[in-house]
Amino acid sequence: MSDVWHPLSWKNFPALQQPDWPDPQALDETRRNLSGYPPLVFAGEVRSLKAHLARVAKGEAFLLQGGDCAESFNDFRANAIRDKLKVLLQMAVILTHGISKPVIKVGRIAGQFAKPRSSPMETRNGVSLPSFRGESINDPDFTLEARQPDPGRLERAYFQSASTLNLLRAFTHGGYADLTRLHTWNQDFVANSPQGQRYALLADQLTSSLKFMDAIGVNAKNTPQLRDIEYFTSHEALILEYESALTRQDSITGDWYDCSAHMIWIGERTRQTDGAHVEFLRGVKNPLGVKIGHTATSDEILRLCDLLNPENEPGRLTLIGRFGHNQILRVLPDLLRSVRQEGRQVVWSCDPMHGNTYSAPSGHKTRHLDEIMTELRHFFAILQAEGVWPGGVHFELTGDDVTECVGGSHDIREEHLAERYETTCDPRLNAAQSLDIAFLVAEAMRASQSR
Ligand code: PEP
Numbered sequence: 456m457s458d459v460w461h462p463l464s465w466k467n468f469p470a471l472q473q474p475d476w477p478d479p480q481a482l483d484e485t486r487r488n489l490s491g492y493p494p495l496v497f498a499g500e501v502r503s504l505k506a507h508l509a510r511v512a513k514g515e516a517f518l519l520q521g522g523d524c525a526e527s528f529n530d531f532r533a534n535a536i537r538d539k540l541k542v543l544l545q546m547a548v549i550l551t552h553g554i555s556k557p558v559i560k561v562g563r564i565a566g567q568f569a570k571p572r573s574s575p576m577e578t579r580n581g582v583s584l585p586s587f588r589g590e591s592i593n594d595p596d597f598t599l600e601a602r603q604p605d606p607g608r609l610e611r612a613y614f615q616s617a618s619t620l621n622l623l624r625a626f627t628h629g630g631y632a633d634l635t636r637l638h639t640w641n642q643d644f645v646a647n648s649p650q651g652q653r654y655a656l657l658a659d660q661l662t663s664s665l666k667f668m669d670a671i672g673v674n675a676k677n678t679p680q681l682r683d684i685e686y687f688t689s690h691e692a693l694i695l696e697y698e699s700a701l702t703r704q705d706s707i708t709g710d711w712y713d714c715s716a717h718m719i720w721i722g723e724r725t726r727q728t729d730g731a732h733v734e735f736l737r738g739v740k741n742p743l744g745v746k747i748g749h750t751a752t753s754d755e756i757l758r759l760c761d762l763l764n765p766e767n768e769p770g771r772l773t774l775i776g777r778f779g780h781n782q783i784l785r786v787l788p789d790l791l792r793s794v795r796q797e798g799r800q801v802v803w804s805c806d807p808m809h810g811n812t813y814s815a816p817s818g819h820k821t822r823h824l825d826e827i828m829t830e831l832r833h834f835f836a837i838l839q840a841e842g843v844w845p846g847g848v849h850f851e852l853t854g855d856d857v858t859e860c861v862g863g864s865h866d867i868r869e870e871h872l873a874e875r876y877e878t879t880c881d882p883r884l885n886a887a888q889s890l891d892i893a894f895l896v897a898e899a900m901r902a903s904q905s906r
């Protein structure tokens with residue numbers, strides 16, 4: 456790593472997964488524009504999230520992170536944003552009730568556009584074109600023109616993020632997230648599912664408690680906790696030109712913050728300890744995540760802790776395991792022990808999506824709820840056995856009634872995948888499947904707390 460960090464010091468290191476921008480001047484112009492635009496989030500909010508995550512690191516709260524694999528320019532609608540928020544709020548209610556601890560809500564939204572790819576080129580019927588890298592880079596259509604990286608798309612992603620965040624701020628502070636509206640978060644197509652009904656029963660129970668509290672004088676008018684929620688944003692910090700252009704020095708502390716989101720993470724493919732992504736992230740004060748897959752070694756993880764959290768500050772670093780249901784038992788216990796033996800303060804979170812992706816016979820990429828649940832159950836059991844707090848969970852989900860993952864209370868099968876397969880990247884849980892999973896997590900947490 457370089458001795459002196461600055462927002463562009465990453466340029467002295469190998470940066471994987473960056474597009475081959477065809478027009479350097481256009482890229483310069485975009486970078487200049489983005490550097491002059493207002494920040495999307497503020498340093499004070501970022502510090503607030505870090506303080507919450509410090510409580511997670513100490514076992515006093517739980518992190519719930521989720522949203523699209525990749526946001527899309529086409530699916531940019533108020534209802535889609537609202538429905539994703541609804542699902543996360545419902546999941547948070549189920550978890551808060553189940554584990555009796557605060558749930559920190561972090562959306563994978565308002566900036567989650569760019570995707571790492573396993574190959575820079577895609578070949579179809581003998582034709583090879585640059586891979587689709589997310590809509591902030593190029594277009595998914597399979598033509599040479601569509602696949603040319605275009606820096607103007609980074610600006611479009613910035614403006615879409617600003618507008619998304621504006622609506623989320625309005626929803627979370629304008630009465631929509633008020634706990635007296637618990638029932639209205641249950642969407643029509645979910646309400647009749649077993650999980651929707653289970654949620655409605657819980658909402659009934661909580662609504663009577665709220666009525667009781669209102670009778671003794673505690674209500675949404677006089678108690679902000681019942682009215683407003685704190686909701687944070689996050690995405691993979693993949694495209695370093697974008698992230699560094701949105702990095703600003705805080706006038707109060709003089710520290711640097713990546714103001715594109717509250718929390719940012721490094722993906723499994725770009726977490727090299729001598730790479731540009733680690734160099735960039737080590738210099739900003741945001742809470743950071745690192746995805747770790749089944750090939751990760753204890754030495755790598757400890758080195759990442761040294762580089763990204765040299766002061767061992769709780770809340771700074773979240774390790775997001777994405778091992779796969781058939782690898783987690785083999786890999787996680789040793790990693791956990793090494794981190795604990797070295798006294799590193801981290802949040803351990805489980806992404807049960809990315810290690811469990813497979814292709815169905817129809818060619819659709821999918822994930823089975825049983826395997827997602829198996830990885831989650833193993834995660835809670837392993838952490839409990841090691842005496843470490845299972846800090847959080849990370850999902851790809853949507854509020855829509857899609858058919859992208861199989862299994863769950865609506866019993867989606869592989870032959871149903873084509874019906875509503877709408878993701879531009881990885882398969883997401885639909886709203887009913889997300890509730891299924893939230894109830895499972897609450898049960899698994901309760902079981903490990905009572906032991
Ligand atoms: C993702 O979160 O969409 C992703 C690409 O994850 P990972 O880096 O864990 O593969």
Ligand code: CO
Binds near residue numbers: 809851880
């Ligand atoms: Co994904």
